[in-house]
Amino acid sequence: MSEQEQLQQAIVSLDEKRPLLGDAVVDTTIAALQERLTELDSAFQNHHNARTAQRKQVSILFATITGIAEVADTLPNTNMLDVMNGLWRRLDSAITNQDGTIDKHMGEGVMGLFGVPVVHEDDAERAIRAALQMRAALSDLIAEQSNQQAAISDAEIAHLRGLQVRIGINTGPVMLGRVGSSEEYTVIGDAVNVASRLEKSAPPGGIIIAHETYMLVHDRFNVEPLGLVTIRGRSEPIQVYLVLGIKPRLFYASGRGVEGVETRMVGRDAELSQLKGMLQQATEKRVGQLLTITGDAGVGKSRLVHEFNNWVRTLPYEVPVFKGRTYQQISQLPYGLIRDMLATYFGIQDSDPPAVAEEKLVQGMGQFMGQVNDEIRTKANVIGQLIGLDLSVKVQSLGQTGEAPQLRQAAFEYLAALFEIIAQNNSAVLLFLEDLHWADEASLDLIRFLAESCQRVPLLIIGVTRPFDSQSALRRERPLPGT
Template sequence: MGELAQLKTAAAALEAQRGNLGDEVVDAGLRPLLERIAALESPMPEERKQVTTLFADLVGFTTMSEQMDAEDVRAVLDSYFALWTASIEHHGGTVEKFIGDAVMAVFGMKQASEDDPERAILAALDMVTSLADLNEILATEQRPPLAMRVGINTGEVVVGAVGDRRQEEWVAVGDPINVAARLQTAAPVNGILIAHSTFRHVRGVFDVQEVPPLELKGKAAATRAYVVERAKPRAFRVPARGVEGVETHMVGRAAELKRMEDAFLNAADGEPGMVTIVGDAGMGKSRLFEEFAAWLDLLPDRIAYIKGRAGQGTVQDAFSLIRDTIAFRFDILDTDPPSVVRDKLSSGVGDSTAELIDVEAGGKPFALIGHLLGFDLGSDALPADIEAQATHELGTAAFIDWVRGLAAVDPVIFVLDDIHWADDSSLDLAARLVTEPDLSRVLVVCGARPALYTRRPGWQAGERRHHRIDLAPLSNRDSRSLVAEILQMVPDVPEDLRDTIVAAAEGNPFHVEELVKMLIEDGVIVKGSDVWEVAQDRLATVRVPATLVGVLQARIDALTPDQKSVLHRAAVIGR
């Protein structure tokens, strides 16, 4: 039963209780149901959206099905579709259709996320794994194993309803979908093949191998593609930024960097502190962190430098940010068995804080920290009779004592990026590191978008040791300097090219980089081994790079219907 049918059934059942419940109660209950029904029954306007499309198909299933009873074929397909649907929906995708023994899924169709391409690839990896699990079951039934191919592409499509289909049955139409289907047929057996349009969004997140350019049916130009081998461990992912082959100096952030340096010098002198760098996506938080780390490397003294990054979808996962931070620190992989995790934590944390904790009652410090952060240490890591509240308190104390032990030897810096996505438990624990008694020589540096203050408006408000640094857009002068830095291999950058990039980027450093990348891909800027050239005859209006569309769409999809309606009208009117 679809959502619309369920809502109508619920509304009818509530209406039937009017005599028992009274008009006031029934009307209050019906109001949201009827509003949702009206929204679903109203025609959905067509909308252009950037989505990531996944096509998956079984290999050799037609031949295999000819040797099986029809009911057995249906049972196998049902099992396979159920596993794949679970993988797709778990990662936020929508199953658009089943075609024979193939499935098409779309990510970003109903609700866009910045990481839709990443979600699609993670779903595909899960699908490959789940098919291997299904093959084990088929083996017990003496049936041949199944194999599959997956193709993934990212691009702009038209999303809307076809005929009388309503909002609960959205469809996507466009050439990027055809490309995903073609990639699926070209993928290796049990392999995942992604287009360059998808790869550009996930550089540094997956281990991939580029394949020779593909001649796909219906495409005039060859298509660049990559085979996905595996996901990098979450704590070790570093999305790639910048323009390949170019090293640039940081532009327009010297004052902000100086404030970070001063905060560290104060912490090293015994005055702990916290710095929160606040800026919209692309404003230069990550680059500022890189320059700060480079400055620290040149200092003569040793420093305990501990870094982590929150990820989308982890805000409800208690201690997920601190867990990933510790995983990176001690080289703990997602695939490590409990015994290996215990060894790495024990070696990294040690027993130096044992005298501060009732070990007999609470267990070893590394086990308390591991349990607090959600690592799988096995069932015997802690005493069986310890209460949950006591475990939480002792784990928190053990973590703080571990940091205190580090700070007694060397200054400690925690660099926590993207904390607007971080869970509250991690944020609370990070804040305690600069307010705990007898805990000095600690600096916590955080990167966040302004959305952090929507969720936690009082973040460190009034805290004497906290410093907020807001990253404003670059001035036109700094933006022109950044363009010159990136295009340093162009002997004489045309003024109209420079001004076009500066105007389109609107002071956002990441936008400048992505616009230059797009101009390279479009053949406007031609890279040579020593010198780059500009084909000015190809310089037309600058379109929005695909890498920025996802960020913009995620913000738009978060708006209410009325707000989106206003935005659509404003887009037509222009500035």
């Protein structure tokens, strides 16, 4: 353990002993320790060689299991060891399953990092999902152990049920480097200290996040504002939030930008004019168009689409807009992008029962294709099967074998017919498809099919992507029409 880590642990330990030692003693001692920690941080930052520290944006997770001491007093040593080993395996897996890194274990706690060594655009979201999985993993383990009535006493079960996980998450810049001659990473900085303090202030079973993290995930999770909290070592209090759970898909926003902050687009006027021109051409000439916007992360692709969408809303005629986005976590899910697009437009939530999800798709298609009848229900059912909706009943009209190619072709044709009807009955129809670099090949095949089948109707498909990497040979050999 490095001296910085020892100092951080000493500060936390002293703070916990404040009721015993008194504020005067603790504050004086902590001030001296923090001064030394600042000196070490400065030296760490100025170290420039092959193992130079780097400044990075990272989401930090601290988690502590409360009630372990009580469990240790009641469980036999062998049982205690088995339970704790099983618990930490599950908690660690919750972090690594989200591409997080285990920084260290600290007695009854663990520290996880998201954003090192691999950076993702959604590292803050991954940290919170890991926290939710940790809480669920603890509940599952308690339930499993409690069911082993023959191997565990009532007193032991009672103490097991008292176990709770307390989690704090913060996002911010840290100094990142390796420890000694090893390949292990360590992080130093105020963002780490804040995350640790948030964990200490979290209620048992609670997940607390700082405002910096909230700004990155507000459209993904339901939270409860807890107001301002004073963090020792900070001159100003910080706004914190209690995570309640994941928002249903229907309420997902674009995932870009900061809530309540509207920024002006800079340097994209030419591209915006091109998008406007393509829509006008599609509208006037009644032809299909497909455009792929390609650029590295952070160059303003999503902002450009946002500005274009705002302009579309000002037009004197209605243009139906379908929006779909794929995510790295579901990049291998067939038709995941198409499912997201249809679910978003027709209000299908992940929590909907099968019958409800199917009826939303049926009624949604019916509003464009005419009064709902058996034919529309059959087409909706086939499309639902293709995109992976858990339907209550699956039609057998495609033959008794239910062959996948037959289902695929029928669903492709039904979707093309749907968008043809929408485009024919409107000035134009827009499909916004974000993060195509993570799209599954099945979704890309369907997009190609739509672009080729709808060339004589005003359907404008706009894909947003990063440059395809060298492994994407299939994508290069079979580019989207119009790219």
